[in-house]
Amino acid sequence: MDDPRSRILPLLRQGEHLLWVGRPDPRVRFTGADAFLVPFSLLWGGFAIFWEFMAATTAKQQPFFALWGIPFVLVGLYFIFGRFIYKKRRKLRTVYGLTDRRAIVCIGDNSVSDSPVNGMPTKVDRSKDGRHVSVTFGSQGMAGAFGMGMYQNTGMDFFSLGQAVAFFDVPDRDGLLRALDQATVG
Structure with missing residues (x-):
């Protein structure tokens, strides 16, 4: 350093x-805002993953829905995990x-x-x-x-x-x- x-x-x-x-x-990972952000990110990510799972089971009939959910899953993963990695890397710099x-x-x-x-x-x-x-x-x-x-x-x-x-x-x-x-x- x-x-x-x-x-x-x-x-x-x-x-x-x-x-x-x-x-x-x-x-230090958490702030007061995380009292709202953590539950919201879990709801968002959970719903997006559920959507993708359901869309994947019907992908032959409706491939659009499987593709539509991918950005929402990626955003959900960032909300849940990625933001903490970004925050730590930023603090180190x-x-x-x-x-x-x-x-x-x-x-x-x-x-x-x-x-x-x-x-x-x-x-x-x-x-x-x-x-x-x-x-x-x-x-x-x-x-x-x-x-x-x-x-x-x-x-x-x-x-x-x-x-x-x-x-x-x-x-x-x-x-x-x-x-x-x-x-x-x-």
Whole structure:
């Protein structure tokens, strides 16, 4: 694993000071949204597999129905399993940086997003066991008002319209919160 500082330092602007750098914990799999997503994915996937099974038994008379169900089975499998694999791989490539001016999220080598820290609303969520913290910077706009931001950090992020910059599942909660206090005071 590469050094997270080496990925954030080149992104700093002139006069900007790095206060904290970290990574998400790839072992954290579930979010609050999974209370809805897990049962929904099982229902979707179960129905799609049932459809395919029933269509396969009548495929000689109606081959269209067997073909029609294949995309639904694939989506169901992604909902059930694939999103967790995607989420873990994404977390392994993600680095967070907090400066005196911005929150920076770097995913892989080509994806960088940032948000100003001062004067922006900041939402801090602690995990139920108290070992991790997630911080959302700025507002989610209309997407947040309609619950579309609920898909962030679920492996189904493509449903989140107008995603806010956020640090998810950070194990260094004390270091991040201290740096956040420094950034918002300054």
